Amino acid sequence: MKKRFKGVLTWGLCIVQTLIILGGSAGCAARTDGAARQEQPASNETRQEQLPASQVQSETQAQNTEKTAPNAGGQISLDDAKTAALTDAGVMASDVRYTKEKLDYEDGIAVYELEFYAGNAEYEYEINAETGAVYSKDIDVHQVKTEHGHYGGSEQNDIGAEQAKSIALAQAGFAEAEVTLLQCEFDVDDGQTVYEVEFIKDGRQYEYKISALDGSILSYEMD
Structure with missing residues (x-):
């Protein structure tokens, strides 16, 4: 009788231990599932935070495209x-x-x-x-050479550097005081005597070639 009771008791203890183990496993599973559910919103929040950043990047690229696109x-x-x-x-x-x-x-x-x-x-x-x-x-x-062998007309005296500068400035519409780095050099270009006048106004460079014979403007350039 005692042996039978002891066997029943042992069998009962085994059942209790089994139930405890099963209950613990279920609790762990429940806690794990709950933790996963709690972490999921954080993941969603991360995706929600990344989405505006992506939109901002797209908008920035669009703005850059508008700036670089031709008018x-x-x-x-x-x-x-x-x-x-x-x-x-x-x-x-x-x-x-x-x-x-x-x-x-x-x-x-x-x-x-x-x-x-x-x-x-x-x-x-x-x-x-x-x-x-x-x-x-x-x-x-x-200009075409005349019968006298000069360009642009008959023989005349040299107009001089000051007159050449005045002609260039008058054509450009500036007074001498309004320009900087005013230079005038005498030269011979293709057999013709010329004055090369250069000056700067408002950051732009002006270059003139003035005939030394008659003061005509042979060429000018603005850059």
Whole structure:
């Protein structure tokens, strides 16, 4: 009888231990599942925090694209550029023969490059494609020798450096006090005596070639 009771007691203890073990496993599983559920919102919060950052990056890229995209429709036409050049040169369109018409970029600025002849002068212009302003120009006057062997007329005395500077400044529309680094040098160009006048105004350099015989402007350039 005692042995039977002892066996039943032992069997009962085994059942209790088994239930305790099973209960502990279930509790661990419940706690693990609860922890996972608690961590999941944090993961969702992380994704929610990353989403605005992605949107900000996309918006930044879009803004950069807008800044670097060309200003479509903001440029003047080729005809407008021609009009600006001819107006500055003081010549009529009917007297002009074009040798170059091209849209190009100069130091990142869109410009129309125009080259043309009018009379005995050769013109080279760069017109700002956005504003229509003269970006740079170069004008060469090709003079013909006379029967006296001189260019541009009869024999005359040398006009002198001061007169050459005055002619260049008057053509540019500046007083001598308004310019800097004013220089004037006597030279012989293709057998012709000339004065080369250079000066700077508002950061732009002006170069002139003045005939030493009669004071005519043989060429000038603004850059």
